[in-house]
Amino acid sequence: MQHFSSRLLNWYNKNKRTLPWRGHRNEYAVWVSEIMLQQTRVETVIPYFKKWMKLFPNVRALAKASEREVLNVWEGLGYYSRARNFHKAAKIVIEKYGGKLPNDVVELRKLPGIGRYTAGALASILFGMDEPALDGNLKRVYARLLDVKMPINSADGEKLLWKIAYENLPKGKAADFNQALMDLGARICVPKNPRCGVCPIARDCEAKKRGVQHLRPVKVAKKIVPxxxxxxxxxxxxxxxxxxxxxxxxxxxxxxxxxxxxxxxxxxxxxxxxxxxxxxxxxxxxxxxxxxxxxxxxxxxxxxxxxxxxxxxxxxxxxxxxxxxxxxxxxxxxxxxxxxxxxxxxxxxxxxxxxx
DNA sequence: CAGGCGTGGTG
DNA sequence: TCACCAAGCCT
Missing domain, CATH: 3.90.79.10 (Nucleoside Triphosphate Pyrophosphohydrolase)
Structure with a gap:
């Protein structure tokens, strides 16, 4: 059987979401979206993205803004260190990289607020590099697709999933492939009640074959909150x-x-x-x-x-x-x-x- | 490296 | 109602 990526990419071509930062060919817009989308839903991000782009339309404008202005626009979006780190990173990109993001995963990851996922997403989406971008969606999709029994929020589980993400990355197609898996995770392979009936890669799914898709991914329980x-x-x-x-x-x-x-x-x-x-x-x-x-x-x-x-x-x-x-x-x-x-x-x- | 870090949606 | 979850990163 051929790899699931061809079926997935075919589905993505017909079903991809139209999002304000997609198809822009504007690296700053994609950068903004990737920071805002960390642990935050697309629907929540969209209005913030539009306001942000109006007030800080490019890296230079962001770098010139005050921290208070930046936090004020970010207010309500949560995880405020993202805003402060993004602000710092914008200044670094202006001073050190002439206003353009480095097209190099190692350099990207040196910027505050850019970790392993975001570096992979930017490298693949902006520069077409063969880099996986393992986010919550991909972890869940891969945990079902390959029936991963290891908890995905454990150190060992993360390591395994990154390995899986590298091994399954179709060369030269990482940008679409990463985003296709994200869209699939957000709309089909959702956390609860996955819509296997309309999933383009259900036939490839080990968890589905065994009828345990609702038991994947496995997660270690969180503590109760005071x-x-x-x-x-x-x-x-x-x-x-x-x-x-x-x-x-x-x-x-x-x-x-x-x-x-x-x-x-x-x-x-x-x-x-x-x-x-x-x-x-x-x-x-x-x-x-x-x-x-x-x-x-x-x-x-x-x-x-x-x-x-x-x-x-x-x-x-x-x-x-x-x-x-x-x-x-x-x-x-x-x-x-x-x-x-x-x-x-x-x-x-x-x-x-x-x-x- | 386990735990801190926001908010809104959902079943 | 409430626990869980969401395009993670930092320390």
């Missing part, structure tokens, strides 16, 4: 003629790195006294909260590794000191400061509640 409660301070003051709100900039590393938020701290109980002392400990911020005050907003959110409920309280600053990572922001300028989903929700609530 649940925390935080208290956030919403401090609004009139300074001169305009209203200001107190925001804190998050540390440069870790969760929502470099983004802005309402000063907040983890609490165990419900008392406003505990909330005030937790805020003081976290920021050296002395706030006064009224006993029995209802929160301005309560926001629940699930991050990758924990859940949180944030109770945001309107409060006043007592005379004592303010820490250094705190800044007064014009209420009308809140939108210019990149925030995570929780704090953006609080900000919206504050604006809708302010009859100023």
């Amino acid at each position: 649940h925390y409660v935080h208290a956030a301070a919403v401090v609004v003051e009139r300074i001169g003629n305009s209203l200001y709100v107190l925001l804190a900039k998050r540390p440069a590393r870790g969760l929502l790195a470099g983004m802005w938020e309402f000063p907040n701290a983890r609490v165990e109980g419900e008392s406003v006294g505990e909330a005030a002392s937790a805020l003081r400990a976290a920021y050296r911020l002395n706030v006064r909260m009224k006993r029995g005050l209802n929160p301005l907003a309560t926001v629940e959110h699930t991050y990758s590794h924990f859940k949180v409920t944030v109770n945001a309280f309107r409060c006043e600053l007592s005379k004592a000191a303010m820490g250094e990572n705190l800044k007064w922001i014009r209420l009308k300028d809140l939108g210019k400061y990149p925030m995570g989903k929780v704090d953006r929700a609080i900000a919206r609530k504050l604006k809708s509640d302010s009859h100023f």
